[in-house]
Amino acid sequence: MAISLIPATVMADTAKTPQTRIAAVSSMTKQSKDVTRYTTIEEAAAAARANMAARVEEFTVEYQFPEEAGTASMSKDELGKYCGVVYDEIKELACAHTGVPYEGDYIEWHIKSSGVSMEYTSTYAAFNFHMEYYTTAEQEAEVASTIDSVLKSLDLEGKSDYEKFIAIYNYITKNTKYDNANLKDTGYTLKYSAYAALINHTAVCQGYANLLYRMLLQAGIDNRMITGIGNGGPHAWNIVKLGDKYYNVDSTWDSKDAGVNFRGEVIEYHYFMNYRLKSEADFPNHTRDDKFTTEEFNTAYPMSTESYALPTFLGHSVALSDEIAVKFLVDIPDNVDTSSVYVVFTLSDGRSDRVDLADAEKTTYTESSYFFTCRINSLEVADTITATLHYGSVGDTVENTYSAQQYCQDIQARGGYSQYVVNLVKSIQNYGYYLQKSGWTDNLTHTEAVPASELTADDIERVKPLVEKYAFVSPVGQYNIIASAYSVGMSSKTNLYLYVQLAEKHSYPDNSAFKPVNINGELRWYVYTLNNIDARYLGTTYQINGAKISVLSYVNAFLNGNASSYATEKKYALIALYDYYAAVDAYVKIPANA
Numbered sequence: 001m002a003i004s005l006i007p008a009t010v011m012a013d014t015a016k017t018p019q020t021r022i023a024a025v026s027s028m029t030k031q032s033k034d035v036t037r038y039t040t041i042e043e044a045a046a047a048a049r050a051n052m053a054a055r056v057e058e059f060t061v062e063y064q065f066p067e068e069a070g071t072a073s074m075s076k077d078e079l080g081k082y083c084g085v086v087y088d089e090i091k092e093l094a095c096a097h098t099g100v101p102y103e104g105d106y107i108e109w110h111i112k113s114s115g116v117s118m119e120y121t122s123t124y125a126a127f128n129f130h131m132e133y134y135t136t137a138e139q140e141a142e143v144a145s146t147i148d149s150v151l152k153s154l155d156l157e158g159k160s161d162y163e164k165f166i167a168i169y170n171y172i173t174k175n176t177k178y179d180n181a182n183l184k185d186t187g188y189t190l191k192y193s194a195y196a197a198l199i200n201h202t203a204v205c206q207g208y209a210n211l212l213y214r215m216l217l218q219a220g221i222d223n224r225m226i227t228g229i230g231n232g233g234p235h236a237w238n239i240v241k242l243g244d245k246y247y248n249v250d251s252t253w254d255s256k257d258a259g260v261n262f263r264g265e266v267i268e269y270h271y272f273m274n275y276r277l278k279s280e281a282d283f284p285n286h287t288r289d290d291k292f293t294t295e296e297f298n299t300a301y302p303m304s305t306e307s308y309a310l311p312t313f314l315g316h317s318v319a320l321s322d323e324i325a326v327k328f329l330v331d332i333p334d335n336v337d338t339s340s341v342y343v344v345f346t347l348s349d350g351r352s353d354r355v356d357l358a359d360a361e362k363t364t365y366t367e368s369s370y371f372f373t374c375r376i377n378s379l380e381v382a383d384t385i386t387a388t389l390h391y392g393s394v395g396d397t398v399e400n401t402y403s404a405q406q407y408c409q410d411i412q413a414r415g416g417y418s419q420y421v422v423n424l425v426k427s428i429q430n431y432g433y434y435l436q437k438s439g440w441t442d443n444l445t446h447t448e449a450v451p452a453s454e455l456t457a458d459d460i461e462r463v464k465p466l467v468e469k470y471a472f473v474s475p476v477g478q479y480n481i482i483a484s485a486y487s488v489g490m491s492s493k494t495n496l497y498l499y500v501q502l503a504e505k506h507s508y509p510d511n512s513a514f515k516p517v518n519i520n521g522e523l524r525w526y527v528y529t530l531n532n533i534d535a536r537y538l539g540t541t542y543q544i545n546g547a548k549i550s551v552l553s554y555v556n557a558f559l560n561g562n563a564s565s566y567a568t569e570k571k572y573a574l575i576a577l578y579d580y581y582a583a584v585d586a587y588v589k590i591p592a593n594a
Contacts, residue, residue, distance in 0.1 A: 037062040037124055041086070045093035048129065052094060052107045055137040057130070061090065064124045072122050083118050083125045090127065091116075097224060101147075101217040102140070105225040109210055109236070110134050112189060134193040143195050147215055150198075156219055160396040161242055162310070164219045169276065172212055173255045177202045205252040209236040212251050216240060224301060228288040237286060240277065245304035248283040250275035277308035309333035311341070311389050313400035314369060318407045320424050321588050322534040323493045324378055324431075326404050327371040328387045332357070334368060341391045345374040348384040349444040377491040378577075379442055381405050381432025382449035405429055405449055412452070420587045426452035427583040431576040435490060438573035455572045460559060463575050466582075467556040470539065475546030480506040484547065485519075488554040490577065493532040496551050498544055501525045514545075536588050538581040552578060 038044040044063045051059040063086060065071045071079055095111075097104035112132040119126045135143070154167045179202040182188045190196045194211040197203035203211075209225045216223045222241040229235060230250075237250040253275045275283065280303055291297065312331045319325040332341060341357040353374065360370040374385050382405040389398050408425040411417055433449040475481045480503045489495035499517065502524045508514040514526035528544055538551040555574040558566055 035060050035062050035126065037064050039064045039066075041089050041093060044090045044127075045096075048090055048094035048127075049098075049103055049107065051129065052111070052131065052133075053102050055133050055135065055140060057132065058128070059131075060126055060128050062124055062126045063090070065122075074122070079120060079122065080118075083120050083127075086125065087116060087118065087127050099217060099222060101214045102144070104213075106194070106210060106214050109206055109225055110193060134189050135195045139193075139195045139199075143198055143214075146198055147218060151215065151219060161221050162308075162396055165216065165221055165240060165242065165277075168215045168219060169212065169249065169251060169254075172197065172208065172215070172251050175201055176208060176211070176251075176255055178252065178255060179204050179207075205230070205236045205250075208252040208255065209238050212238050212249070226288055226292050228286060228292065230287075231285045235286070237275075239301060239303070241301075242277070242308060244302075246301050247277040247304055247308050248275070248280065248286065249277060250283075250286070279304050279307045281305075282307045306335065309335050310396075311336060311391050311398055313387070313389075313398070314365060316402045316407055317371070318404050318425070318428070319373070320421070320428075321536055321584050323375060323532075324381065324404060324428060324535075325373050325375045326385055326402055326407065327361075327373045328400060328402065329363065329365060329369060329371055330360075330389060331366050331369045332391070336391050341389070343372040344388045344390065345372075346386045346388065347374075347376070347380055349380060349446050351380075351444065375491075375493075376404060377442065378431050378435045379440075379444070379446050379490075381408075381428065382436075382447040384447060403447070405432060408452065418590070420583075420590050424580075424583040424587045427576070427580040430455070431573075431580045434569070434573040434576040438570045439567070440490075440570070440573065455575055457568075459575050460568075460571055463555070463578050464559045467552050467578060468560055470541065470550050470552035470556045471561065472553040472557065473546075473548035475500060475544070478546035481546065486547075486549055486553065488551055493534060494538060494551050496530040496533060496542070496549065496554075498528040498530075498547055498549055499525060500528070500545065500547075535581060535584040538577070539585070552581065 036047070038047060038061065041063070044061050047061050048059075051061075065082075065086075069082065071082060074082060091114075095104065095108040110133050112134050114132070115130040117128040117130070119128070150171060151168075154164075154171060156164045156167060159167070176197045179191045179196065181202075182191050183204060185191075190200075191202070191204045192206040192210075193203070194207060194214055197207040197211040213223055213225050216238075223238050224246075225236060225238055226248075227234070227236050230237070230253075235252075237248065237252070239246040240249050241247075310333065314329040314331050316329065317327040319327065328343065330343070332338060338357055343355050343360075344352060345355070346352045355372050355374070357370065360372045363369045363371055372387065372389075374387065376383065376385070382403055384401050384403050387400045387402070389400075390396070391398075408429040411425045412422060429449070429452040433451040434455065436446060436449050472486060474484050476484055481500045482503050483501035485499040487497045487499075489497065499519065500514065501519075501522065502508070504524070507524065508526055512526075514528050517525050517527040519525040530542060533540075533551060541548055541550045541553075555578050558564060558571055558574050
């Protein structure tokens, strides 16, 4: 009995689907031995599928004809044609998508060639499969163990489908090169396999798509391999299910090789993937083969009409005139459920804060962009802020990191900004640095800041006369006040505290702005607090129960007053505070022609 194998016709980038030729047909009178006879097409297909997955090259599948088929009354020619139809059904179902990673498209697109011989009686047929594959069973075992290792290294446990997809997709595009060297070598067919992409790290599009298909399915993400025409030649890509819709992805065209993809185009890896999770409208130069355009296929795999859109960090800013705060600019597409959007800021000193979308600032950078603001104290200027944006019903997240110091350094490095802006960011950077050096602390561990410029003893002399006018005027002797003090809290904004002690038998009522406070166990001390003073108002003098006080009164006390003997490091911190105020004051008063 002659057997004819039909090889796949090798083309530029993908191999054509192997067509099976019925090589020989004969009738038989005896049942073959040691072969299970299946009574349904599904059972027969499952047997064929198992052999193909195991890369068995020669195997037999027997099928019992159902009585309703009427084979008992068929002529030999009719019976032969009927057997051909049955075989086609078994073969098609054996290669059908099942969701099992090493079955379905993975089998179909690893078949190099196939043939069949058939033997039959009026009650059953034996289909003798003769297969060639791009890979061996040993190579597939290596693929399986390597995928297990890679997926474990990607740490996908607990991650969203999108995060799993991105991790796998980025792994493939980063670690696989396009096999230009063997593209035209028709004798080298391993290039079409997942093995070539995963183990050899070089393959053509069919290898990329095979590997992505298998790895995504193993991670629990449904997808299909699609074949057709890409840029005028045979090509393969995938469609991936996220949510209830499918999206086009082309890992071949998004592959990275030292910043250049296989067409020689420079790309920035991960952030500007041109062929990742796209709708049909946003996926140019890809035309599907006919079998992927049928109503049946499109119903089973509904494509999204829009490309997959995610909240994206667009950039950063720092509040310049009112407070020390880092602002993260985020674009939130219309397809995202905004009721579930919020950002958690985590600083490297361990502090964290949550900002809901309702508290974010709507901007005009895009139609759907917002500023999420992380307020920091001056000790945290150099601390890395991790902004974790939460969205979606399953808790998807996307992260971005930045710091106020990084912003200050970026502005100084770029150039093109007015001197008012440059002076202001330098003052913020210096304020953070010198406050860290002062010894004043919040008992947290901060990233070590760097100064924008060095302060010296000359700066103490420079600032002394500038702050004399802010000298504190004590309220002692007025309103039954017998003692007073004051302090400053240096946070995102600045807090000012006025302390007074009343004479015996005197007190403030409960509804007074002065609140009882314990100072060294002494009685009748009260504190008046001015919270969240914007930077531009640090020099504003407040009159409170006979006292005249401003934040800069504190600076004056250290440079000119009764605290002038304090350590130089503390004086430098307060000089930096004054310079911050002066830079803000100049910034908000920028002349129109500046």
